[in-house]
Amino acid sequence: MIRFENVTKVYARGARPAVDDVSMEVRRGEFVFLVGASGSGKSTCLHLILREERPTSGKVFVAGRDLRSLSSWKVPNLRRGIGVVFQDFRLLPNKTVFENVAFALQVIGKPRHTIAITVPETLEMVGLAGKEKRRPHELSGGEQQRVAIARAFVNRPPILLADEPTGNLDPTTSLGIMRLLDRINRTGTTVVMATHDDDIVNQMRKRVIELDTGRVVRDQAHGSYVRSDEETEPLTNPDPAPMSAPTTVVRRSAHVDAAAGE
Numbered sequence: 430m431i432r433f434e435n436v437t438k439v440y441a442r443g444a445r446p447a448v449d450d451v452s453m454e455v456r457r458g459e460f461v462f463l464v465g466a467s468g469s470g471k472s473t474c475l476h477l478i479l480r481e482e483r484p485t486s487g488k489v490f491v492a493g494r495d496l497r498s499l500s501s502w503k504v505p506n507l508r509r510g511i512g513v514v515f516q517d518f519r520l521l522p523n524k525t526v527f528e529n530v531a532f533a534l535q536v537i538g539k540p541r542h543t544i545a546i547t548v549p550e551t552l553e554m555v556g557l558a559g560k561e562k563r564r565p566h567e568l569s570g571g572e573q574q575r576v577a578i579a580r581a582f583v584n585r586p587p588i589l590l591a592d593e594p595t596g597n598l599d600p601t602t603s604l605g606i607m608r609l610l611d612r613i614n615r616t617g618t619t620v621v622m623a624t625h626d627d628d629i630v631n632q633m634r635k636r637v638i639e640l641d642t643g644r645v646v647r648d649q650a651h652g653s654y655v656r657s658d659e660e661t662e663p664l665t666n667p668d669p670a671p672m673s674a675p676t677t678v679v680r681r682s683a684h685v686d687a688a689a690g691e
């Protein structure tokens with residue numbers, strides 16, 4: 430679904446690479462955490478997937494497309510297939526919850542009747558039924574992030590990128606958000622999430638790719654935030670089908686359900 434082949438990104442001549450000879454592959458339906466210290470290159474990887482940045486060398490493939498040879502006029506189509514969620518929600522403050530989500534469909538020309546059906550369905554899925562008419566400032570941080578997730582997912586993109594989506598939220602609210610991203614992943618959507626949230630990574634036990642000054646220093650199935658000696662399980666052929674590893678299902682559900690209190 431997403432493949433980096435020896436990707437290096439240098440922003441300014443003479444600067445050290447933000448991403449340094451990274452090769453990795455994320456398969457359809459996977460859930461992957463990108464972790465690493467501030468400045469290690471996580472957001473740059475997401476920008477490269479969206480073709481908001483271009484590699485200095487190496488190749489990025491998304492859904493079989495080589496982004497190097499993708500013409501500019503096809504970039505909006507690429508991005509249509511990639512939902513994005515940010516730490517700071519980025520909602521339109523003067524629009525209602527419904528309008529914020531509907532806007533994502535309007536800009537890609539979806540007809541009104543489709544919007545009238547899809548938006549309420551998606552708001553229900555993210556747990557915001559009944560709050561359609563509120564404006565962002567009338568919502569909690571967790572609710573605002575749910576709106577942002579609804580907006581990112583309303584078009585059912587095959588890929589969802591999340592850049593620190595729990596960075597502004599308390600631990601319990603964060604778990605609710607993770608539970609939602611997990612549900613979205615179970616629909617078959619590939620999720621790549623950059624995060625510093627060690628609790629979340631430790632509880633979810635998903636694949637972890639760790640960057641250090643732009644280089645991949647760990648790629649581990651069912652990893653924790655920091656590699657520990659007991660968890661040296663190598664990444665071998667991650668199963669592309671989500672929810673298919675029974676131990677993962679039990680551990681993740683138990684943690685998230687208990688802690689989210691939902």
Ligand SMILES: Nc1ncnc2c1ncn2[C@@H]1O[C@H](COP(=O)(O)OP(=O)(O)OP(=O)(O)O)[C@@H](O)[C@H]1O
Nearest residue numbers: 440441446447465466467468469470471472473474
């Ligand atoms: N647009 C840019 N122009 C120049 N340098 C940049 C740009 N964006 C990022 N960088 C640099 O690239 C490096 C990697 O940054 P990046 O934002 O990808 O890291 P990160 O791991 O996402 O960090 P954080 O966790 O703080 O968000 C940093 O040294 C940063 O200063």
